[in-house]
Amino acid sequence: MKRRxxxxxxxxxxxxxxLSSSRVWAAEDKFKLAIGQRGNWENSVCxxxxxxxxxxxxxxTLELLYTEGGGQTQQAVIAGSADIGIGxxxxxxxxxxxxxxxxxxxxxxxxxANDLYWYAKTESGIKTIKDAAGKxxxxxxxxxxxxxxVLGLQKTLGVKFTPTATGSPASTLTQVxxxxxxxxxxxxxxxxxxxxxxxxxxxxxGGEVPEFANQSVRVMIANAGAFEQRxxxxxxxxxxxxxxxxxxxxxxxxxxxxxxxxxxxxxLAKRVRDEFYPxxxxxxxxxxxxxxxxxxxxxxxxxxxxxxxxxxxKLVVAGTGPLAP
Numbered sequence: 001m002k003r004r005x006x007x008x009x010x011x012x013x014x015x016x017x018x019l020s021s022s023r024v025w026a027a028e029d030k031f032k033l034a035i036g037q038r039g040n041w042e043n044s045v046c047x048x049x050x051x052x053x054x055x056x057x058x059x060x061t062l063e064l065l066y067t068e069g070g071g072q073t074q075q076a077v078i079a080g081s082a083d084i085g086i087g088x089x090x091x092x093x094x095x096x097x098x099x100x101x102x103x104x105x106x107x108x109x110x111x112x113a114n115d116l117y118w119y120a121k122t123e124s125g126i127k128t129i130k131d132a133a134g135k136x137x138x139x140x141x142x143x144x145x146x147x148x149x150v151l152g153l154q155k156t157l158g159v160k161f162t163p164t165a166t167g168s169p170a171s172t173l174t175q176v177x178x179x180x181x182x183x184x185x186x187x188x189x190x191x192x193x194x195x196x197x198x199x200x201x202x203x204x205x206g207g208e209v210p211e212f213a214n215q216s217v218r219v220m221i222a223n224a225g226a227f228e229q230r231x232x233x234x235x236x237x238x239x240x241x242x243x244x245x246x247x248x249x250x251x252x253x254x255x256x257x258x259x260x261x262x263x264x265x266x267x268l269a270k271r272v273r274d275e276f277y278p279x280x281x282x283x284x285x286x287x288x289x290x291x292x293x294x295x296x297x298x299x300x301x302x303x304x305x306x307x308x309x310x311x312x313x314k315l316v317v318a319g320t321g322p323l324a325p
Contacts, residue, residue, distance in 0.1 A: 029233045030061045034073040034082035036144065037168060038066035039262050040187045041248075041277045042110055042218075043087055048257050049244025057243075058236040068167040069140030070218065071147075077223050078102065084237065085221045090293050092143025093221055095302035097315045104227045105316045106323055107220035107238060107284035112213050113149050113206025115187045115276040121176060122201050126183060129204035133159050135182035138166040138175070143302075145217045146185050151300050152209035176200070188272045189264045211296070215289030220318075227317075235322030241284060242325065249279045285319035 035043050043066075049055055050062050065082065067073045070089040076082040078101045087109045097103050118137065120126035126135070137153075139146035142165060150163045166172040166181055169190040176184035183203060194200045206212065227234055248254045259269040294306040307315065317323060 028061070029059055029230070029236070030063065031083045031233075031237060032063045032065065032081065034065050034067050034076040034085045036067050036069045036073045036087040036140070037187070039169075039190055040115065041258065041272050042115065042187075042282060044258055044261060045241060045244050045248065045282075046086060048248065048254065048261060049240060051257065052244065052247060052254075054244040054247065055237070055240040058240040060233070060237055060240055068171075069146065070144035071141030074103075074143060074221065077221050080223050080226070083223055083226045084234075087145070087218045088221050089143050089145040089148050090216055090219050090287075091148050091297045091300060091302040093219055094294065094297050094307060094315070095143070098303055098307060098311070102224035103315065104222045104224050105219045105287055105318055106222045106227070106234060107241070107318045108216040108287050109218035109220050109282070109284070110145070111216050111281045111283070111288050113145065113152075113209060113217050114281070116146060116149055116185065116206035117187070117191075117202050118150075118153075118183050118185050118204040119176070119191065119195070119200040119202050120183050122198055124182065126203055127201070129153055129157060129161075129183070129208075130159050132161045132183050132203065135161050136164045137161045137183040138164055138172050138181050138185045140167060140172075140185065141165055148217055148300075149206045149209055149212065150185075152212060152296075153204055155299075156209050156211075173200075188276050189262055189268050192268065192272075211292065215293050216287045219287060220284065231322045235324075238284065238323050239325075245279070245282060245284070249273070285323075285325055287316055287318050290316065 033046055037043055046062055047064055055062055070087055070092060073085040074088045074092055074096060077085040093103055093105060118129060126132055137150055139150045154160060164181060166175050169186040172184040175181040195202060222234060255266050255269045259266045294303060297303040298306060
């Protein structure tokens with residue numbers, strides 16, 4: 001081989017070597033995730049997806065922290081102790097952003113609120129949420145989607161009660177059974193066995209607030225500074241998330257994985273997925289009903305006024321740029 005041809009071959013090889021090196025470096029991308037409420041179907045995507053290898057395939061390693069609810073999740077992202085927050089109430093995110101919090105909405109976690117329900121002890125005499133007038137009704141944390149739905153139930157049904165933050169489904173059940181709280185909240189599979197055994201009864205569902213049906217009540221958020229530094233890597237996180245979500249709805253082995261993770265059985269896992277979490281409701285790439293969400297956020301005093309178009313464009317980056325499907 002002539003020296004000129006050899007040099008040409010080496011020159012052609014360098015970009016390939018550089019690309020290979022870049023991919024090796026990308027394999028070390030690590031993200032800290034804060035996720036509200038371990039155990040429910042929606043919040044299983046990242047951990048089960050990581051266990052199944054979808055994030056590794058995209059060169060991503062996740063460090064997962066489960067919180068008491070969307071309010072705690074949001075604070076972790078704002079503080080920079082988490083790069084991504086999953087399952088955060090949309091009202092709270094918009095309100096925090098309007099006050100200057102460094103947040104980006106990178107995806108929708110849940111459209112609609114059919115997965116959430118409220119319950120009372122069977123012997124309490126509370127059979128519907130209207131029977132809870134003047135009583136305490138639980139939500140997880142301030143700014144969470146459960147907070148949003150409790151406010152929506154009051155508005156929709158015209159019932160006045162006392163919304164009360166109670167934390168996780170487990171701590172809420174303890175407070176209900178001990179008489180500290182009149183009406184608790186949960187999402188399946190938590191509490192389903194207690195309902196079937198007759199210890200508690202469902203008195204309201206999130207679906208009773210019709211305005212939420214086509215709204216992204218929970219979103220995925222990123223710390224704005226971290227996102228701006230690693231936008232391409234965030235794009236790979238979302239690609240892995242989509243692949244993991246597809247797997248959860250297509251492979252029977254995913255139901256077994258969820259059942260083991262949530263401490264339940266495969267039959268209940270299938271019931272939870274099919275009855276409470278239609279796949280379309282978990283589609284991440286569009287934040288649905290944003291204009292109506294802003295109007296309600298003003299009504300409930302999360303926002304002083306609807307966000308301006310430039311504020312929305314700055315905040316909501318789901319499905320755009322490096323996050324595009």
